[in-house]
Amino acid sequence: MYQLKRTQLVKANIDTCWDFFSSPNNLSKITPTSMGFVVRTEVPEKMYEGLMIEYTVKPLLGIPMRWVTEIKTVRDKAFFVDEQRVGPYTIWHHEHHFKDLGDSVEMTDIVSYQLPLGALGRLMHTLFVRKKLESIFAYRFEVVEKLFNQN
Numbered sequence: 208m209y210q211l212k213r214t215q216l217v218k219a220n221i222d223t224c225w226d227f228f229s230s231p232n233n234l235s236k237i238t239p240t241s242m243g244f245v246v247r248t249e250v251p252e253k254m255y256e257g258l259m260i261e262y263t264v265k266p267l268l269g270i271p272m273r274w275v276t277e278i279k280t281v282r283d284k285a286f287f288v289d290e291q292r293v294g295p296y297t298i299w300h301h302e303h304h305f306k307d308l309g310d311s312v313e314m315t316d317i318v319s320y321q322l323p324l325g326a327l328g329r330l331m332h333t334l335f336v337r338k339k340l341e342s343i344f345a346y347r348f349e350v351v352e353k354l355f356n357q358n
Contacts, residue, residue, distance in 0.1 A: 210318065239343060259277050274294040288300065296322060297328075
């Protein structure tokens with residue numbers, strides 16, 4: 208099992224921050240265009256526990272892949288968790304935490320994941336997967352900086 212953790216300060220109040228990040232419609236805004244990310248199901252403005260969302264992504268060589276996540280847990284303005292139900296990982300558990308600091312929010316993502324295929328999966332992680340995930344989260348960091356942290 209692997210884990211990726213990223214923390215970012217968002218210069219917005221908790222209501223604004225939560226409204227943006229808890230809306231499934233905004234996920235494409237913080238995902239690199241190279242991922243070919245497309246939401247395939249109709250989604251509500253606000254997520255709820257049990258919500259299933261189907262996407263198409265192109266994580267490797269531009270080959271489209273089906274990805275289905277379930278919103279497992281939602282605690283209003285505190286955290287939510289999504290888990291992969293269909294996709295490339297054996298396990299994908301993504302926690303999104305929000306700490307209200309008054310005029311800003313400390314936002315922390317924790318992704319725990321496991322790849323299939325044993326030794327081949329571990330090799331793919333070393334050669335490709337870890338770097339790809341880090342680049343996706345670096346892109347998200349930059350987009351959030353531009354959306355919220357420019358003064």
